[in-house]
Structure formats: C-alpha cells, structure tokens
Amino acid sequence: MSSLRSRVAAGVLGAGVLAVSLLGPAPAGQARPARTSLTIALVRQLCTGDFFAQWLTGAQAEASALHISLNTSCASGNDAQMVSNGRTAITQGVQGIIFDHGLAQPMAPVVAQALRSNIPVVTFDLETTDTRVTTIDQNDLQLGLQITDAMIADVNGKANVGLAHVGGFLPLDKRKSQWDTVQRFFPGMHQVATWGTVSAATVAAVQNQTVAALTAHPEMSAILAPYDAFALGATNAVAQAHRSVRIYGADISTADIQVMTRPGSPWVATSATDPATVGATAVRAIALKALHRTVPTYVEVNPALVTQSFLRSHHIRNMEDLRRVLPAFAAGDTLPRP
Numbered sequence: 117m118s119s120l121r122s123r124v125a126a127g128v129l130g131a132g133v134l135a136v137s138l139l140g141p142a143p144a145g146q147a148r149p150a151r152t153s154l155t156i157a158l159v160r161q162l163c164t165g166d167f168f169a170q171w172l173t174g175a176q177a178e179a180s181a182l183h184i185s186l187n188t189s190c191a192s193g194n195d196a197q198m199v200s201n202g203r204t205a206i207t208q209g210v211q212g213i214i215f216d217h218g219l220a221q222p223m224a225p226v227v228a229q230a231l232r233s234n235i236p237v238v239t240f241d242l243e244t245t246d247t248r249v250t251t252i253d254q255n256d257l258q259l260g261l262q263i264t265d266a267m268i269a270d271v272n273g274k275a276n277v278g279l280a281h282v283g284g285f286l287p288l289d290k291r292k293s294q295w296d297t298v299q300r301f302f303p304g305m306h307q308v309a310t311w312g313t314v315s316a317a318t319v320a321a322v323q324n325q326t327v328a329a330l331t332a333h334p335e336m337s338a339i340l341a342p343y344d345a346f347a348l349g350a351t352n353a354v355a356q357a358h359r360s361v362r363i364y365g366a367d368i369s370t371a372d373i374q375v376m377t378r379p380g381s382p383w384v385a386t387s388a389t390d391p392a393t394v395g396a397t398a399v400r401a402i403a404l405k406a407l408h409r410t411v412p413t414y415v416e417v418n419p420a421l422v423t424q425s426f427l428r429s430h431h432i433r434n435m436e437d438l439r440r441v442l443p444a445f446a447a448g449d450t451l452p453r454p
C-alpha cells in the first residue's frame with residue numbers, strides 16, 4: 117500500500133473532511149494523477165483582461181484533470197468583497213484556498229483564519245509572511261530585470277523614462293524594484309514621470325494618463341509599463357500623441373502579440389510566462405497541500421523575454437505559435453501532479 121493509501125485508510129487526512137481515492141495503477145511509463153474529490157476555493161481580486169482570463173483557463177483545466185471542484189469568486193478589485201469571499205470559503209469548509217492577488221494588509225487576517233481552520237493556503241501575487249503558505253509568482257524580479265536590461269541595451273544606457281506603476285500590487289512592486297536599481301547604477305537612465313491605474317478599465321485610464329504625461333514631458337523617450345493593460349494603454353497613447361517612444365511591457369496574449377507586431381508598434385519588448393501554466397501550477401500546489409504532500413514555500417514560474425523583432429521574424433501570430441517556437445516559454449511546470 118502506498119503511503120498515501122495507508123494514510124487514507126487510516127483516516128488521518130485532513131480532519132475527516134478530505135475524501136481521496138486513487139485510480140488503479142498507471143499504465144507503464146505514464147503518470148496517472150490521483151483522483152480526488154477535493155473542493156478548492158479560488159478567491160480572486162482581479163479578473164478583467166487577457167492575463168486573468170488565460171490564468172483562469174489554465175486553473176480550470178488543471179482542476180478538471182485532477183477531478184477538483186474549483187469554486188471561483190472574483191471581487192472585481194473590491195478588497196472588502198475579497199475578504200468576504202475568503203471568509204465564505206472558510207465557512208463552507210473547503211479543503212484548500214487559492215488567494216489570487218489582493219492587498220497584503222486586508223487579506224492577512226483571512227489567510228490567518230484559514231490556517232487556524234486547518235485549511236491549506238496557496239497565494240498567487242499576494243504577499244504573506246506566514247511560511248505555511250505556498251506563494252506562487254512569475255519570478256517578477258527576473259521579469260523586471262529582463263525588460264530593464266532590454267531597455268538599457270536598446271537605448272545605449274540613455275533615456276528619459278516614464279513609469280506606469282501602482283504601488284501595493286506585489287508583482288508590480290517587485291518589477292519596479294529592478295527599475296529602482298537601474299536608476300541607481302545607470303546614470304543615463306532617468307525617470308521623468310510616473311502614473312498608473314488598476315481598475316476594470318485599466319487600458320483606457322492608462323491611455324489618458326499616458327497622453328497627459330507625454331504632453332507634460334516632451335523629452336520622454338521610453339516607457340516602462342510592466343503589466344499588459346499598462347502597455348496596451350501606453351501603446352494607444354503613443355499613437356494618439358504621434359510620438360516616437362519605445363514601450364517595455366509585461367505579460368502576453370494573442371491580442372498582445374497582434375498589438376506588438378502591428379506596423380509601427382511602439383511596444384518593442386515584453387517579459388512573460390504562459391498565464392495558463394501559472395494557473396495550473398496554483399491548482400497543483402493546493403491539491404498537493406490538501407493531500408499533505410510537501411510543497412515548497414515559494415514556487416516561481418520563470419518568464420521569458422519576448423521582443424517585437426523575435427515575434428516578427430518567427431511570424432508568431434498567437435499563443436499557440438509562441439508555445440511552439442519558444443519551448444522554454446511553455447516549460448514552466450515545476451510541480452508534479454498529485
């Protein structure tokens with residue numbers, strides 16, 4: 117009997133609320149996932165835009181493959197609503213919770229309440245100081261390094277830079293920290309303005325803000341916009357203002373690829389993971405934790421730098437093309453299935 121089987125037989129998994137049965141032996145050479153009857157809550161802060169749609173598709177596909185019921189809520193940026201959704205999941209007695217984004221301060225008591233209730237927790241892009249939680253990210257320090265490195269090389273170390281940023285969002289703060297370091301050590305790289313909005317209408321809001329910043333700063337020659345909704349808004353603004361400014365973004369989707377490869381597009385580089393892989397990783401991590409397997413405290417899905425010239429020269433038109441041409445991009449799975 118496998119150790120998991122013996123623990124199930126002995127009834128020691130998860131305070132009696134966790135029902136687990138394993139499928140029969142896997143065919144030779146094939147890993148077969150455990151069949152579970154886990155109910156997992158996915159508590160989301162944000163859900164508008166391509167990144168979040170692709171992430172959810174990946175999470176749902178993995179949940180389906182693992183026979184997990186995934187109860188998904190979205191707070192649409194309302195932190196009090198996200199807290200309430202988290203508390204509802206705890207009351208319902210789910211076997212695990214994934215918190216997706218959110219601000220550290222309002223979410224900390226809910227995370228603590230879940231852990232007190234013996235409900236394992238995985239966070240994606242939400243800061244927590246409790247090491248019982250597994251935190252997943254897209255290696256945002258590396259992501260920030262990739263786009264700032266690309267910018268420095270393209271402009272030969274000299275640019276007046278506009279920064280699109282909103283503080284408090286963990287991935288954005290990590291990415292910005294690389295830009296802060298660049299300004300310290302590269303005297304030709306200057307920040308001349310900063311702006312940003314995260315809302316259900318981020319692209320339009322950032323477009324308006326970018327037009328105002330471009331008007332106020334005719335010397336601006338590059339924009340660091342490390343979230344695709346920021347980069348899309350900035351791209352529209354640069355066209356509207358008829359300016360020649362290079363944009364360095366984050367994230368990727370089929371729609372983003374089309375914008376980046378359009379003739380004359382100012383969006384010249386992005387650093388991105390496959391969001392579907394990240395969503396799948398979060399589901400796998402919570403399933404492993406619910407089954408009392410060991411999961412690292414930090415799980416990072418590494419991003420790849422994707423430039424406009426790479427997309428154009430390889431005739432990449434969509435995410436399927438990108439996955440085929442850049443295998444490292446799709447190879448982000450670092451956790452086994454249960």
Ligand code: SR1
Pocket residue numbers: 167241254285287288314342343344366367
């Ligand atoms: C408002 S935070 C937006 C970011 O969250 C995810 O990490 C995506 O990469 C996106 O850029």
